[in-house]
Amino acid sequence: MAITGEHGALKGTDLGLSEADPRDYFALLKPRVMSLVVFTAFVGLIIAPGNIHPFIGAVAVLCIAVGAGASGALNMWYDADIDAVMSRTASRPIPAGRVTRDEALTFGLVLSAFSVITLGLLVNWFSAGLLAFTIFFYAVIYTMWLKRSTPQNIVIGGAAGALPPMIGWACVTGSVSWDSFVLFLMIFLWTPPHFWALALFKQGDYGKAGIPMMPNVAGVESTKRQIFIYAIVTALVGVLPYWMGFASAAYGLLATGLGIGFVWYAFRVLRMSPADEKMKPAKSMFGFSLIYLFALFATLLVDGLMTSLGA
Structure with a gap:
């Protein structure tokens, strides 16, 4: 969106508006990271002892995928300042000016709530609790604290990326x-x-x-x-x-x-x-x-x- 005034053309993002298309919101989900999360969660679900209805299993994997994407969106919301100065992240939707930080925050929070509540209602609340903890750990403990404060950021923060197979397992068994x-x-x-x-x-x-x-x-x-x-x-x-x-x-x-x-x-x-x-x-x-x-x-x-x- 562009608006022309006496000082020339203004971008929509200069006015707090978004110039995003669906591809930008998809990019907020960190699809490459999300694909690994979905894959390892699916493996945990498949090899766990017990049975799960195929439809419920598909819902579980979808919820885990959405939760992972929500974590990515919240990470990009908070890290927009450092993403802007790194060559491998400068083209992300927020530093590139296609999505506002407020939109990314809202997007991430809505997806987080949707994924956790749906997983709890349709699968079980233990796995939903693990998913909620994973989102919180990645978005708050890792992104807001560890990443900027300690060289052990990846060591401790890696727990968030390691939990998905346990969530998949819990979707079948209700436990770990x-x-x-x-x-x-x-x-x-x-x-x-x-x-x-x-x-x-x-x-x-x-x-x-x-x-x-x-x-x-x-x-x-x-x-x-x-x-x-x-x-x-x-x-x-x-x-x-x-x-x-x-x-x-x-x-x-x-x-x-x-x-x-x-x-x-x-x-x-x-x-x-x-x-x-x-x-x-x-x-x-x-x-x-x-x-x-x-x-x-x-x-x-x-x-x-x-x-x-x-x-």
Whole structure:
């Protein structure tokens, strides 16, 4: 929207109005992050013991997706100032001037309430409570507090991204278990090496935004060591579903191989030369980490589907 006056053309956002189209509101949901949340939640729902009606299961996944999107919108509302100075986020709807902060806040709050209430009414209130806690943890504990105050922001804040498989599990069982906690740990421990690898080659961006990411606070060498340690622990935990009996031997073999690969990529980061300005090992580690987590949960999903079909 543009209005012409004696001082020339004014943008709608200059008047507190929105120039957004549906694609901008979809972008507020952080669809790439939401897709991972939906996928891991769906895996938790499928491999949980017990049965759930397909329609109720679909409603549960939809509510978790909407809740994840609501978290993303609230995150973008609060982080609009730092998004504007980072190259990878400057084109988001709020810093780009297509959506106002007030609209993003309202959008996020409405979606949060809708997702939690619908999940509680149609599935169960325990899973709805977990979803509400996840939204609160990401939007308030991580976004408003941890992200700007401590280099451990990703470590502690990673809990929000690790809870979806437990929510999916709770949708079926009405509770959580040690098995579902292992699914949580797999993502929780994977998050620091995944994001610290990104932070290594985006260190300048985080520095401009004033975010105390680990490389900016503790230095590159310390971050490299911590990535390597976390990668080893992540690889070990990744095999636990097999040893605890809720994943197949095929999963165990795949998790072992992928875990070795994850540690190898982390070792390459550890040995990365300070002269490598492009930080290619860190970029490779970041890319492989996505494959690692997706492959593990995809295999768990296949295991769960084969079990449910009696294969």
